[in-house]
Amino acid sequence: MDEQTLIGIRRDLHQIPELGFCEEQTQQYILKAVKQFNQEHLTIKTWKTGIFIKVNGKNPKQIIGYRADIDGLPIREETGFSFASTHLGQMHACGHDFHMTIALGALERLAQAPINDDVLFIFQPAEEGPGGALPMIQSEVFQDWKPDIIFALHVAPELPVGTVSSKSGLLFANTSELFIDFKGKGGHAAYPHLTKDMVVAASTFVTQIQQIVSRRIDPLESAVISIGKIDGGFVQNVIAENARLEGTIRTLQPQVISTIKREIEAFAKGFEYSHDCTITIDYGANYYQVYNDGTYVDLFRTVVDEEGYLFQDAKEAMTGEDFGYMLKEVPGFMFWLGVDSPFGLHHSKLAPDESAIGIGVQLVDATVRKMSS
Numbered sequence: 308m309d310e311q312t313l314i315g316i317r318r319d320l321h322q323i324p325e326l327g328f329c330e331e332q333t334q335q336y337i338l339k340a341v342k343q344f345n346q347e348h349l350t351i352k353t354w355k356t357g358i359f360i361k362v363n364g365k366n367p368k369q370i371i372g373y374r375a376d377i378d379g380l381p382i383r384e385e386t387g388f389s390f391a392s393t394h395l396g397q398m399h400a401c402g403h404d405f406h407m408t409i410a411l412g413a414l415e416r417l418a419q420a421p422i423n424d425d426v427l428f429i430f431q432p433a434e435e436g437p438g439g440a441l442p443m444i445q446s447e448v449f450q451d452w453k454p455d456i457i458f459a460l461h462v463a464p465e466l467p468v469g470t471v472s473s474k475s476g477l478l479f480a481n482t483s484e485l486f487i488d489f490k491g492k493g494g495h496a497a498y499p500h501l502t503k504d505m506v507v508a509a510s511t512f513v514t515q516i517q518q519i520v521s522r523r524i525d526p527l528e529s530a531v532i533s534i535g536k537i538d539g540g541f542v543q544n545v546i547a548e549n550a551r552l553e554g555t556i557r558t559l560q561p562q563v564i565s566t567i568k569r570e571i572e573a574f575a576k577g578f579e580y581s582h583d584c585t586i587t588i589d590y591g592a593n594y595y596q597v598y599n600d601g602t603y604v605d606l607f608r609t610v611v612d613e614e615g616y617l618f619q620d621a622k623e624a625m626t627g628e629d630f631g632y633m634l635k636e637v638p639g640f641m642f643w644l645g646v647d648s649p650f651g652l653h654h655s656k657l658a659p660d661e662s663a664i665g666i667g668v669q670l671v672d673a674t675v676r677k678m679s680s
């Protein structure tokens with residue numbers, strides 16, 4: 308596929324972002340795009356809103372897996388692009404439109420010129436939540452077509468186009484979502500002493516739990532607690548009976564997540580007493596760390612060099628990725644693809660440079676071929 312066709316696909320996909328497990332339009336778009344490819348060597352199976360596509364090899368000794376995530380985020384786009392999201396309040400603000408396009412580009416090349424081994428393309432729903440990788444791994448299709456090696460990429464806005472980055476070992480953090488509901492007693496804003504104000508309780512809670520990271524966790528064991536959303540009350544002169552916090556916990560060691568959860572629960576008990584309220588905690592989706600196999604990172608480094616691009620050693624990031632579950636089952640790696648955007652991941656103005664798409668396709672294709680040689 309030429310660059311203009313790839314950019315066209317990316318722009319089409321950019322216009323139809325859908326949240327986790329609602330990616331029906333996206334799934335249909337991908338299936339339709341794949342219909343244009345040489346069908347001779349393809350076997351296609353859908354799974355919920357995801358898709359497995361196997362390019363049957365000429366003399367297969369192994370299955371090489373490549374995964375692309377397909378969901379968008381609940382963010383109102385502010386890019387001003389002519390091809391901006393047509394789904395109000397939803398946006399491909401994490402580059403999954405790039406991820407899908409690159410996978411389609413590499414798939415088209417392999418469908419046209421298959422290698423000896425089988426190559427399994429996995430279009431995975433719900434990476435941003437509630438997590439599609441784990442149930443997809445448990446599916447019959449994955450178990451039947453279980454890859455021997457697997458890899459994936461993620462766009463990196465802070466890296467220039469032509470630079471990629473990865474590392475052996477830990478790349479992405481362990482994560483847990485965090486949802487906390489406060490219930491107190493509402494009332495007239497003029498009589499706070501007759502109420503249990505949940506806006507005060509929840510906002511104090513947000514600042515207090517930051518002490519868990521600074522005072523309860525070994526400074527050598529990094530952790531993040533971020534609250535991204537606060538809800539509470541209805542009107543300016545009524546004290547709120549209910550409030551809700553939504554956030555995420557990130558740690559570099561899996562066991563530190565449990566420590567943080569225990570500490571949050573202890574803080575909650577104290578708050579129930581001091582604010583005379585009830586607090587309910589739900590941890591939503593939990594993702595396992597992304598841990599790269601050094602052998603394949605080294606192989607990839609060689610491919611990047613041979614293809615004429617720049618490989619930069621990565622640092623661990625506090626981003627989460629349920630691809631970590633796939634790497635727990637199957638050896639492989641993940642890498643960052645430079646897309647040079649002035650606005651970062653999860654920003655309403657994320658504007659990745661489309662000239663990185665062709666580089667992604669070339670690197671995925673070349674990596675698969677190298678893994679098979």
Ligand SMILES: CC(=O)N[C@@H](CCC[C@H](N)C(=O)O)C(=O)O
Binds near residue numbers: 554628652
């Ligand atoms: C690459 C990336 O940005 N991934 C997301 C994964 C979200 C996991 C889950 N919804 C959570 O917030 O814990 C990220 O936010 O890192």
